[in-house]
Amino acid sequence: MDTREKHAFLLHPSVAGLKTIPRGALRQEALLALTCVVVGLIIGATAVFVYRNHLRSPRTNALPERFVYTLDSFVSVPEEKVIFEPAWQVEIPGKDVRRLAVFETKAWVALDDQLLAVALSTKGARLEERVALSFPPQCLAVGKLPPPQNGGTGNDSESDLLFWVGSGSRVTVLTPAGEVRSEWNFFGSKAIITDIVVAGDNIFVADAGNRVVHRVDMHGEKIAEIGHRDADRGILGFIIPSPYFDLAWGSDGLLRVVNPGVRRIELYTPDGDLEIFWGKAGLDEAGFCGCCNPAHIALFSDGRVVTAEKGIPRVKIYSAHGELLGWVASPEHFAPSSKWQETRDEDRLPVLDVEVFSPPESPNEQWVLVLDPGRRVLEAFRPKQESQPATSDHAEGTA
16 A cells, blocks of 8 residues: 555545546436426426416316216105195295294294284185284294183183294294284394294293203293203203204193204203104105204194205104104105205205194194295195005114
């Protein structure tokens, strides 16, 4: 080893003996690295350009061509599962037809700025008096004051009739002459009154804004609130994505309350104890589909429940414990399937309302009334003769 090699070895023993890399090879590696950087910048710039151009001019439909949204399979119901049949229908003259209530042999329809009376029978319906209002009615209940406790007989005449009408955040109590007896404004600024039922000495008011049911006495004094979340009592709390929050009072002394966000019906005592619940989410015939259903309910005297769903206009009959018994009519009876898929508010299918009544000629029978705001008709359905209820799965639970 000569003197220069010894000197290099002493200064840098780790590199001693390594070969020198030619300058040409270094230039090639640098050029390759620069090329990679430039290509990466071009790709990134192209991606940004395409993304921004998509934001300016998005495709009308970004879904794959093979994806088809259709509800055609839910249009028809097999005839053997439909256990009611149309009896008659009557046109309801009004621009904005909203809700329905029944008292004895009359139906009352809330529309525009009035209440319209409709006399019911097996052969048809007859439009009768109107009660003019100074506000748009959103829901209503009809009843009479309970007889006085001193043994008086009173409350047997038409003049004893009262209306409890919900609009916005208040309830107005009126006579058939349109006289305002009282106004209940104590529900709070967030209140959205969606349904009212009369239950003896109590009035129950569904409030979608505050997500509770208010219990009020006949004098307008608030007694309690039902439905607040309470894990110790097994109460989930009401989940209400849209202003559809319905009630029904049963002869068994229990209040049926729709919990629409979880697609079930809950049964409460007047004191707010949850006794039982049933219902499930699903597009199958026994389930309730969409974000929040059923929209409206009504009761038969034996505890059976008729339900009306929004979105797909399904009207069905369930047992008192939630077993599907059959259909009142096929969904296509109320509207074509093209309307079910509409998502724009101005074109969305109006929601059906339902009630149960006994015709005066057949007091032992119970028929279903369907108010169809889309067609502006009130339609009666009678039980099919010798109809056999169709059975299906049901979901039931207890608190």
